[in-house]
Every structure is written in C-alpha cells, then in structure tokens.
Amino acid sequence: MTSVERMFTSRRIAVAPGVRATVEGRCGAACESCGLAWPWALDLFRVSEDGPNTAANLVALCPRCSEDRVGPCTPLVAHHGLRERMRFANNRRAAVHPLTPARRRALIASRGGCCEICGISGSLRTLEVHHVLAVLQGGHDGDAFQPSTTSRANLRVSNPRLSRLRAKFSDTRQAR
Numbered sequence: 001m002t003s004v005e006r007m008f009t010s011r012r013i014a015v016a017p018g019v020r021a022t023v024e025g026r027c028g029a030a031c032e033s034c035g036l037a038w039p040w041a042l043d044l045f046r047v048s049e050d051g052p053n054t055a056a057n058l059v060a061l062c063p064r065c066s067e068d069r070v071g072p073c074t075p076l077v078a079h080h081g082l083r084e085r086m087r088f089a090n091n092r093r094a095a096v097h098p099l100t101p102a103r104r105r106a107l108i109a110s111r112g113g114c115c116e117i118c119g120i121s122g123s124l125r126t127l128e129v130h131h132v133l134a135v136l137q138g139g140h141d142g143d144a145f146q147p148s149t150t151s152r153a154n155l156r157v158s159n160p161r162l163s164r165l166r167a168k169f170s171d172t173r174q175a176r
Contacts (some may be wrong), residue, residue, distance in 0.1 A: 001004070013045075013046065023044060027060045033062070038100075040076075042075070044058045044061045044073060045059050045073050047059055049071060071111060090140040091140045096140050107145060121166050132147060
C-alpha cells in the first residue's frame with residue numbers, strides 16, 4: 001500500500017509530542033529498518049496493534065519498508081519548521097533538487113574531505129556545509145555552499161560578534 005493510499009484508507013495514531021521526540025531520538029530520525037535518514041518521509045506504526053501509543057510500541061519506517069503494513073499510522077515529523085518550509089519554497093523557485101545526504105557527502109568529498117578553515121579531516125570530526133545565502137534570506141540547495149567546516153571553525157569565522165568578544169577577552173587576559 002502506498003503512502004497516499006494509506007493516507008486515505010487508514011486512521012491516524014494519536015501520538016503525544018514527547019513520545020514522538022523519544023522515537024525520533026531512538027531511531028536517529030532514520031528508518032528503523034533500512035536506515036533512510038529523511039525524517040519527513042517516515043511514518044510511525046504500532047508494533048503491537050492492541051498496545052498503547054508509547055515509544056516502546058512504535059516503530060519509524062520509510063514508505064518502502066512499510067508497503068506491506070496496514071493499519072493506522074502517523075508521520076514522525078508532525079510539522080515542518082519555518083526554515084524547512086522556506087527551503088522547500090526556495091528550492092522550488094530556483095528549480096533545484098534538495099540537498100540529500102548523498103549530495104552532501106559528494107560536496108564534502110569534492111572539496112577535499114576536510115575542514116577548509118582549520119584542516120581537520122572529516123574522519124575525525126563531523127563536517128558541515130552551509131548555504132552562502134541563508135535559507136531565510138532566499139538561499140536554496142543549489143551548488144552555492146560555503147566550504148565544508150567543523151562547527152568550531154565555523155563559529156570562529158562566521159560569527160563576527162563572537163570573534164569580537166574573543167578578541168576583547170584575549171586583550172584583557174594579555175593586559176593582566
């Protein structure tokens with residue numbers, strides 16, 4: 001059964017926000033069967049049909065892994081946040097595909113696989129990519145991304161206020 005058919009033929013499970021957050025934390029926002037890391041595509045299903053709607057009795061599955069399941073379900077992510085809605089609209093306006101985990105890995109690999117600011121390897125720290133133009137200012141998932149960086153290096157470079165504060169405190173320490 002496709003997700004569209006399920007939407008019109010199945011009842012929804014009533015899940016408390018805390019239970020939803022617990023399941024999302026347990027599964028790492030990925031399908032618990034195949035590992036698809038796209039939380040907006042995941043649905044919550046009961047493990048035991050007569051059991052309660054608790055985190056222990058719910059499983060997060062992607063559409064492909066849940067094709068043979070029938071019965072009530074509910075989306076893992078109840079609502080998209082403002083940033084995600086803006087990113088979707090910006091991508092549609094610019095006619096670009098969303099940044100998938102595979103494209104993100106390819107982008108980091110194409111730039112050397114290490115932080116472009118401090119040089120730390122991606123195998124030692126998680127690297128991040130950032131939009132050159134912020135999503136809330138109209139940025140989209142095209143190829144215009146800032147260098148792959150570690151979060152610490154990114155804070156040093158991209159936050160001028162933090163840089164000024166660090167400089168101020170280092171000056172006061174040197175004066176002592």
